Amino acid sequence: xxxxxxxxxxxxxxxxxxxxxxxxxxxxxxxxxxxxxxxxxxxxxxxxxxxxxxxxxxxxxxxxxxxxxxxxxxxxxxxxxxxxxxxxxxxxxxxxxxxxxxxxxxxxxxxxxxxxxxxxxxxxxxxxxxxxxxxxxxxxxxxxxxxxxxxxxxxxxxxxxxxxxxxxxxxxxxxxxxxxxxxxxxxxxxxxxxxxxxxxxxxxxxxxxxxxxxxxxxxxxxxxxxxxxxxxxxxxxxxxxxxxxxxxxxxxxxxxxxxxxxxxxxxxxxxxxxxxxxxxxxxxxxxxxxxxxxxxxxxxxxxxxxxxxxxxxxxxxxxxxxxxxxxxxxxxxxxxxxxxxxxxxxxxxxxxxxxxxxxxxxxxxxxxxxxxxxxxxxxxxxxxxxxxxxxxxxxxxxxxxxxxxxxxxxxxxxxxxxxxxx
RNA sequence: GGAGAGGUAGCGCAGUCCGGCCUAACGCGCCCGCUUGGAAAGCGGGUAUACCGCAAGGUAUCGUGGGUUCGAAUCCCACCCUCUCCGCCA
Numbered sequence: 001x002x003x004x005x006x007x008x009x010x011x012x013x014x015x016x017x018x019x020x021x022x023x024x025x026x027x028x029x030x031x032x033x034x035x036x037x038x039x040x041x042x043x044x045x046x047x048x049x050x051x052x053x054x055x056x057x058x059x060x061x062x063x064x065x066x067x068x069x070x071x072x073x074x075x076x077x078x079x080x081x082x083x084x085x086x087x088x089x090x091x092x093x094x095x096x097x098x099x100x101x102x103x104x105x106x107x108x109x110x111x112x113x114x115x116x117x118x119x120x121x122x123x124x125x126x127x128x129x130x131x132x133x134x135x136x137x138x139x140x141x142x143x144x145x146x147x148x149x150x151x152x153x154x155x156x157x158x159x160x161x162x163x164x165x166x167x168x169x170x171x172x173x174x175x176x177x178x179x180x181x182x183x184x185x186x187x188x189x190x191x192x193x194x195x196x197x198x199x200x201x202x203x204x205x206x207x208x209x210x211x212x213x214x215x216x217x218x219x220x221x222x223x224x225x226x227x228x229x230x231x232x233x234x235x236x237x238x239x240x241x242x243x244x245x246x247x248x249x250x251x252x253x254x255x256x257x258x259x260x261x262x263x264x265x266x267x268x269x270x271x272x273x274x275x276x277x278x279x280x281x282x283x284x285x286x287x288x289x290x291x292x293x294x295x296x297x298x299x300x301x302x303x304x305x306x307x308x309x310x311x312x313x314x315x316x317x318x319x320x321x322x323x324x325x326x327x328x329x330x331x332x333x334x335x336x337x338x339x340x341x342x343x344x345x346x347x348x349x350x351x352x353x354x355x356x357x358x359x360x361x362x363x364x365x366x367x368x369x370x371x372x373x374x375x376x377x378x379x380x381x382x383x384x385x386x387x388x389x390x391x392x393x394x395x396x397x398x399x400x401x402x403x404x405x406x407x408x409x410x411x412x413x414x415x416x417x418x419x420x421x422x
Numbered sequence: 423g424g425a426g427a428g429g430u431a432g433c434g435c436a437g438u439c440c441g442g443c444c445u446a447a448c449g450c451g452c453c454c455g456c457u458u459g460g461a462a463a464g465c466g467g468g469u470a471u472a473c474c475g476c477a478a479g480g481u482a483u484c485g486u487g488g489g490u491u492c493g494a495a496u497c498c499c500a501c502c503c504u505c506u507c508c509g510c511c512a
C-alpha cells in the first residue's frame with residue numbers, strides 16, 4: 001500500500017507509474033477526491049466530538065437539575081449528528097482503503113518501461129548451455145521412463161496438475177530443499193518453519209488479498225487460507241511489531257509448499273510439473289532499513305545466482321519492465337535456468353525489493369536508535385528457487401545418452417549414496 | 423469440544439462490583455539532567471500509536487466488533503486470543 005500523503009503531494013508520480021504499468025491512472029483522482037471528502041468530514045465530526053466531551057464534563061458538575069436536563073437534551077441532538085457523520089466518514093474511508101489497496105507500488109525510476117514480459121531486459125547469461133550428442137528428453141518423458149514422476153496417480157488422487165514423485169525423484173526434491181536451506185543459512189539467512197495456512201489478515205498484509213483472491217485456496221469451515229508462497233507468513237510474522245534498529249537487517253529462509261489455483265487453461269506452459277497447483281519452494285526474505293534495501297537486493301540476487309551456479313545450471317538474469325513488474329514490487333530481477341529437454345528458459349526465482357509497500361500494509365516498523373519516530377522497514381523477497389522447475393532443469397540438463405541422470409555433486413550428501421538415477 | 427481464569431500503553435500490575443475527579447495510578451525498564459575522578463545509589467524531569475489542523479489544539483484507541491448513555495476501561499450482546507483442568511489425538 002502506498003502512503004496517502006505521498007499520493008496527495010505527488011499525484012503525477014503515481015499517474016506516471018500506473019501508465020508505465022499499462023494501467024488506468026484515473027484511480028488517482030478518485031483517491032484525491034475521497035481524501036478531500038474524508039478530511040472535511042473529520043474536521044466537522046471532531047469539532048462536534050470535542051464539544052460533546054467538554055459539555056459531558058460540565059453535566060457531571062452541574063448541580064441545577066433544570067440546567068443539567070437542558071444540556072443533556074442538547075447533547076442528545078449533537079450525538080445524533082455525530083452518529084450520522086461517523087457513518088459517512090466510515091463509508092468514505094472504506095472506499096478510500098479499498099482503492100488504496102488496489103494501487104500497485106511505484107516502480108524504481110531505473111525500471112525499463114515496457115508493455116509486457118516481452119520487453120523484460122536480459123542483463124546477463126551465465127554458465128554454458130550443455131551441448132549433448134543425443135536428443136535430450138523433456139522431463140515429462142524422462143520422469144515416467146525412470147519411474148520417478150507419476151502423473152497418472154497424481155491426477156487420480158487430486159486431479160489435473162497434480163503428480164506423485166517416486167523414490168529417487170522424491171529424494172532429489174528433498175535433497176534440493178535441504179541443501180538450499182543449508183546454503184541460505186550459510187549466506188546469512190535464519191531458517192523459519194511457518195504455518196502453511198494463514199488467516200485472511202495475514203494475506204492482506206502481504207498484499208495477496210483482496211486483489212488475488214481468485215488464486216488462493218480457502219477453507220471455508222475455519223476461514224483459513226493455504227499459503228501461495230512463504231513470503232506470506234514471513235511478512236505476517238512481524239505484523240504490528242516495532243523492531244529494534246540494531247536487529248536489522250533480519251534475513252530469513254523458509255521452505256513451504258505453495259498452493260495456487262492458477263485458473264489458466266492447460267497448454268504448453270503447464271506441461272509436466274512446470275506449473276502445478278501445489279509446489280515446493282525455498283524462500284529468502286529480508287527486513288531492513290530503507291537505506292539498506294537496494295544493497296540487500298543485490299545481495300539476495302547474488303545469493304540466488306549462487307544457488308544456480310552451485311547446481312551447475314546455466315541461467316540468465318532478467319530485469320522486469322514496468323508492464324510485467326509485480327503488484328508489490330519496486331524492482332524485480334527474474335532468474336531463469338536453461339532446461340535442455342523442453343529447450344527453454346524457466347523462471348525459477350523472482351527477487352524483489354518492495355520498499356515499504358508491504359510494511360505499510362502490515363504495519364511493521366523499527367525504532368531508530370537516535371530516538372526519532374518509528375519508521376517503516378523495507379522488505380525484500382526472493383525465491384531460493386522454486387522446486388519443480390529447478391528439478392526440471394536438474395533432470396533434463398544432467399541426463400545422459402542412456403536416459404539416466406547424474407546427480408549434481410552438491411546434492412549427493414542428501415541422496416543417500418545415489419549418484420546416478422536410473 | 424467442555425469447565426474455569428484472564429486480555430489495561432515496552433514489561434509487570436491497579437482500576438471494572440457501584441459509569442463522570444481515568445487527562446488510566448503504582449512498580450520495573452529505558453532516555454535526559456543533577457550528583458561523581460568515573461560509576462552505583464539518590465534526586466528531578468521525560469517515556470504509546472494513528473489521524474485532523476498553518477498553529478494553538480483536537481479526535482480515536484483499555485483484545486475485536488456492536489449496543490445502552492449527555493458521557494463507557496467500567497454496564498449489555500457477540501466474537502477472537504492466552505493460561506489451567508478435562509476430553510480427543512499424530
